[in-house]
Amino acid sequence: MNTADRVLLREGEPVPLTPKVFDILITLVENSGQVVGKDDLMKKVWPTTFVEEGNLTQNVSLLRKALGESAGGAQFIETVPRRGYRFVADINVSHGLQHVRPLPTGSIEANGNGGNGANGKPAETNPPVEEVYFSKATDLVAQPGPPSRVAVFQKSRVAYLATAALAVVAVVGLFYFTGWSKAGEPNAIQSIAVLPFIDESGDADSEYINDKIAESLINSLSKIPQLRVVPRSVVAGYRGQRIDPRQVGKDLNVRAVVTGRLRRHGDIISIQADLIDLENVAQLWGQHYDHKLSDVILVQEDISRDIFENLRLKLNVEEKKKIEAYRLYLKGRNAWNKRTSDGLQQGIEFFNQAIAIDPDYAEAYAGLADCYNMLVVYGRLQPKEGFPQAKEAATKALDIDENQAEAHTSLAFIKFRWDWDRAETEREFQTAIRIKPAYAPAHQWYSSYLVAVERFDEAIAEAKRTEELEPLSFVASSHLGWIYYLSGKNDLAIEQCKKILELDPSSFPARRYLGLAYEAKGMYAEAINEFQTGLKVSGSPLMLALLGHAYAVSGNKTEAEKVLKDLEQLQSQRYVSPYTVAAIYVGLGDQEQAFTWLERAVEERDIWLMNLKVDPVFAKLHSNRKFGDLL
Structure with a gap:
């Protein structure tokens, strides 16, 4: 050696x-x-x-x-x-x-x-x-x-x-x-094409994963100024063809190509990736990867990291920093996508690490904003704790890059759920979609806004677009069930959520929306079962409150009151939404207490208040004058 x-x-x-x-x-x-x-x-x-x-x-x-x-x-x-x-x-x-x-x-x-x-x-x-x-x-x-x-x-x-x-x-x-240089260093590879991977599964989902990995790899490799990367639109023409890498090299005028094979086994994605030096007709590197579908972002991160190490590029300090910051950003997005408390905290850590390396990294600030937004949604932070931090991060991202679609989306979410500024909410969502039409969260959260202002058809269209953009995302699929429910289409909501639960029985958002749709149809036993299962999976105060409301409307006053006591004790440990407590009192027929808790929700700027007008749970309050005042 x-x-x-x-x-x-x-x-x-x-x-x-x-x-x-x-x-x-x-x-x-x-x-x-x-x-x-x-x-x-x-x-x-x-x-x-x-x-x-x-x-x-x-x-x-x-x-x-x-x-x-x-x-x-x-x-x-x-x-x-x-x-x-x-x-x-x-x-x-x-x-x-x-x-x-x-x-x-x-x-x-x-x-x-x-x-x-x-x-x-x-x-x-x-x-x-x-x-x-x-x-x-x-x-x-x-x-x-x-x-x-x-x-x-x-x-x-x-x-x-x-x-x-x-x-x-x-x-x-x-x-x-x-081709080593006289100085004893190998010649750097300065041009590369990422060819479509061979799909050995032959299903639509694998095709989506293939596109996602290719797009991410190309974006990742493009971070290196010294490296010419063939655009995705050019290499896409090679999909499904029998490829001779040497001919591709001549056609595209590149020194190296990345090729690979992809196979899906249930929720595991297996990938073989290879880096081929066309000048010397030699395989420089090859590696096999197995990841869960939920961690598909990490597949791309692993492959790009290994390719970087084998391209023989001499990167300066700043270039190395930018690449490392990008890797941390990808890890942060993967953690955020899990939508769990631990995942969101991990995401914050990764985004902060990326910002420490590159203080002008707009995407990392947008990711930070998204994590704080979701920590409020899942009851880990009070609105007054999470939203100001989210707003600061999103604003910082836009100060750095005003065309950052992710940051506009984050800010739109805050304008909707915290600032209660409908005009600005609409403007920010439309700006994000104009800048990056394929950014799924922009369509997802825009649909939530549209359903809240009773533009139901538009809301459903945006939710469907979200699912089209992220066909493997249970978050996107269950969100469509939620929009169906708020739009009064309970049968469609039930059908949508059942499809998700067949693939992922642990999806508590699907349990939540399925239970609500059952409840709206008067199927209380089925609703209670879904909420009980969802509570075991998530431990969420939101799911506990929904269970309490189901008990109440089904006539089980004893169990409903027991849930109220449990929520009272839980308040010392984590945030409990006043809006969800009010829902239990509505189920019990106690409108006075329901309005007391709704007024408290207004004081705390509870995120669910924006759904008050279209939420079937509160339909019985519509005739009360106080309800109009709250709106």
């Missing part, structure tokens, strides 16, 4: 390794004979990037294969359960070249000294020769490991010279065949 030029040779021939796999090898060899903890290894190899342990395991597996490990055969790396890894091959350091000899399975000598004699010195099984150490150029220090694991690998001068000669030949070969 030549650490200076980052080359690993086997019998004089180069062994292909990705940069991260080579980093793992260096780290393990530097600490030869010693256990390197998994956390320490991940921090060393990915110092500025959060990665899961599975990434490390996968790369160690690739390293083992490259070194030639096999069951019952030579062993280079030992897994130490629950701790980490240890390099167990014998090593010899000489003039900047490090040779490793695998430790045969079960080769620890009976004396426990790993080949040492009784005095702890190397047993002279070979003619004694001079010992050689790392040169200063390697920036490594020879660290002898425990005697039981590391023995000095001694070679004769003739053997050393022969090996050195092979190394020179190999380096010259690499220069000739891979």
Whole structure:
């Protein structure tokens, strides 16, 4: 192993390794004979990037294969359960070249000294020769490991010279065949095309995933100023064709292409991605990925990260920062998409990390605003706590980039739910959609506004458009059920939510809207069952309040009052919407208490108040004068 030029040779021939796999090898060899903890290894190899342990395991597996490990055969790396890894091959350091000899399975000598004699010195099984150490150029220090694991690998001068000669030949070969520069660095790949992946599933959902990954990869790679990336509109023409990458290279005038295969297994998406150097007709890198559909954003992030490492580009500090900030942004969006309390908090952390790297990152500020908005929706923050922070972040994003569709969408949500400014709400939503027509959340939240102002047909159209843009999103699909319910189309709401629950029984938004539709049709037992199941899944005060209302309208006053007590106790732990408490009193027929809680909702600027006029739960209050005053 030549650490200076980052080359690993086997019998004089180069062994292909990705940069991260080579980093793992260096780290393990530097600490030869010693256990390197998994956390320490991940921090060393990915110092500025959060990665899961599975990434490390996968790369160690690739390293083992490259070194030639096999069951019952030579062993280079030992897994130490629950701790980490240890390099167990014998090593010899000489003039900047490090040779490793695998430790045969079960080769620890009976004396426990790993080949040492009784005095702890190397047993002279070979003619004694001079010992050689790392040169200063390697920036490594020879660290002898425990005697039981590391023995000095001694070679004769003739053997050393022969090996050195092979190394020179190999380096010259690499220069000739891979286009390394005179300075010892490989020529950078400065043009690339991401070709449509081959879809081995053959269903519409997989086609959508394919498009999503290709679009995201192209956007990600386009962040590098030095790299010319062929637009998606151009490469889309290759979909479904038998492709010769070399011909594509000539047609598009690119040095490299990304190709791949995609297969869906239930809620798991499997992808094989490859980076091909067309100039040298060589595969520079290939990797297999398995992710849940809900984490589809992370597939693209993983692939783009690995491609960056293999393009041989010399990035300056600012370019590296922008790429790292973008990766953190993608992680933040993936966490936000989960719509759970933990996911939203994770999203805030990732977006803040991206902003710390790039203070002018408008998209990250918009993501931050979305997280605070959703923390209010899911009752983790009071409106007065979450919305001001969301508004500050969205405004900052627009100060940086006034054409940021995500930020306009975030601000529209705030104008609607917090500022109660309908004119500004409409303007912001329309601006967002004009800037980025395919941004699904803009259509989703615009539909919520439209249904609240009784523009039902438009609301349904926008909700359907959301589902078209995000066909795999249960959030988008369940939202259409919600709009159907508020529009008085309960049968359609029931049909929509049942479809979702067949695919994902844990979708509590679908449980919520299905229960409401059942309740509107007088099917109280079915409604109670859905709310009970949704409560078990989510633990949400909103779901508990809906259950209380269902008990009330079904005539079960005792259980409804019990829910009211539970909500009162819960208020000390998390935010409980006054609007939802008022709904229970409506079900109990206590209009005085219902209006008391609705007035409190006005004081707190409860987010659900904007639905008051169209919410079937409050239909019995319409004839009361106080209801008109509230509107």
